[in-house]
Amino acid sequence: MVKNILGKNDYIEFLRGKKATFMLALSNTQTANIKDITQAGIPGKIYLTPTLDSEFVCTGEVRSLEDIAQTPKGVPTPALITRAVHLLNPFSNIELLNLGLELKPNIDYFKIHDFGIKPSKSIATNANIDSQFVFQAAVEFGQNYTTNDEYIILGESVPSGTTTALATALALGYDAQDKFSSSFKNNPKDIKQQTVNQALANIKDDDDIFEILSKVSDNMLIFTAGFILGLNNSKKLILAGGTQMACALLVVNSILKTMGGEIETSNLSLITTKWVYEDKNSDIKALLEMLDFNINAYYSDFDFTTTYHPALKLYDEGEAKEGVGAGGCLAYAIINGIKKEAIVNKIESFLI
């Protein structure tokens, strides 16, 4: 079942039975190199996670390393969930957004959109993003994007993305402290908070919104905001993610405030996992309620209670939680009649 966080169920019910394009936003920020700030990948090779995730979702193989990305505790990437959904109820199309990757995925045929965006630096010093350029590229991409599918599911893979998202939301003036999720069960608040504090210390009183984003944000957040504004409600778009996607919406909200603009959002939604929705260390609903526009928001009622696999059970204990569009992809499976058991079995089959 897909359950409501905000809004009615009509949006998701309308999409029942319909096919989607899956779009995966991939980005590296050197923030992820700060020791112990994220567990979204292999220590020392965290930067490979988006590359490996996209390879696995598209081809079922990891090519730029021997194995799938997993945490030091052995929690496998949510890309497994996305891939399982794609096998059971295929997306009609997968497109990758290269929003500044250290290493491009080793994949043929699949469309990889390149925008000339570079990996960003650490927000602890200054992310040094050409935010106007990234934003403008995204707006144009949204304006020109066409697909025959009824809707787009947009996921992301950005290691340390919750840290950059928290910094971004705070820098934009939102009461976001303690509302952001983490790939850890026990959110490493000291390192994370220290990094965010360092980031915020770089903001000057007269920085405009794009200067703020340049310093403390990441490419995915800025691009997603621009993409939403570029699409301008012309197409149904599911932001498949947790608090990072909520932050992209906060960025949209701030840009609209700054520019005095408005946006129609009837075709926009956010769908996350049950692990994010029920997370006691974050509050996605509160983040979404800070928006000045309405947003349909849902979570997929899926968990690993029935699995035999200890690595997957860790999800239910609060590790990993979301990423690579897992929550939105689970919804895609559910509204196309795929049973929970079939999804669990398929994911398990990757780990044998």
Added chain:
Amino acid sequence: MVKNILGKNDYIEFLRGKKATFMLALSNTQTANIKDITQAGIPGKIYLTPTLDSEFVCTGEVRSLEDIAQTPKGVPTPALITRAVHLLNPFSNIELLNLGLELKPNIDYFKIHDFGIKPSKSIATNANIDSQFVFQAAVEFGQNYTTNDEYIILGESVPSGTTTALATALALGYDAQDKFSSSFKNNPKDIKQQTVNQALANIKDDDDIFEILSKVSDNMLIFTAGFILGLNNSKKLILAGGTQMACALLVVNSILKTMGGEIETSNLSLITTKWVYEDKNSDIKALLEMLDFNINAYYSDFDFTTTYHPALKLYDEGEAKEGVGAGGCLAYAIINGIKKEAIVNKIESFLI
């Protein structure tokens, strides 16, 4: 299994594995307000049945009343069957046809086609339908309708629709007495027949076909006939219903006779439930054999023998029988590999 009533099984076999649009024709006739004439809904609120049925099929919720429509004996609406099928093997699209509703369904996103058609009056006095207008709107709708789906399944929700159908068939000169079904196990023949007799008494010898339809028919019958003629075999259409849909075909037949026209019907079919097919108080096969054109007709071999739920068992005893496209929707599930047990379980889950 989907079993033959008339014709070969090639038509339904060709559709195996293909996706359909579900279209639901919704209409009110004040005939339904005659005491005890129908049990398709809540006494005093029978007029809400099509509204509630469409809300439940689309969203899983009834919004214009506290509960789903059910008969005074507690037989739940066949909308449960349609919704269960949609959850297990989603239609790629659901579209509603507002053919004169007292209350519009409270649903966002889903396409509700409005034609400016008003609820019709009671046939006991004069239904007073602008039949040429309804017919013409339907022909144009059929001529202009486009979909990427391989076929359309057209269901209906029209309380007291079997009474108006019987009156229509008789008024058009068909030997239809005792061949029409009912939502009752024990067809309330006295009230029903009395109403039909009153309706027929209003027909004058020199009434043309549209004058006859204006007086004794309902909007769904006239619209469906026009839609079939407008589509003109350009698209596969399943009439998902019982004797009411058979009557719509009789209307097509009479219009063609009157106008001296012909129609190719290779893409047209009717699919109903086992409950209608096996009903001893009606004879859908005989009605279809009165047509001057060939028609593929089937029924879905589905019943509630395995359910534990007493309210559902009443279907097997002859209550309710058909509606909201139940028979055609069951066929849609069956030809897409959905098991009977899964359908029964899903329907039961709504009643817990």
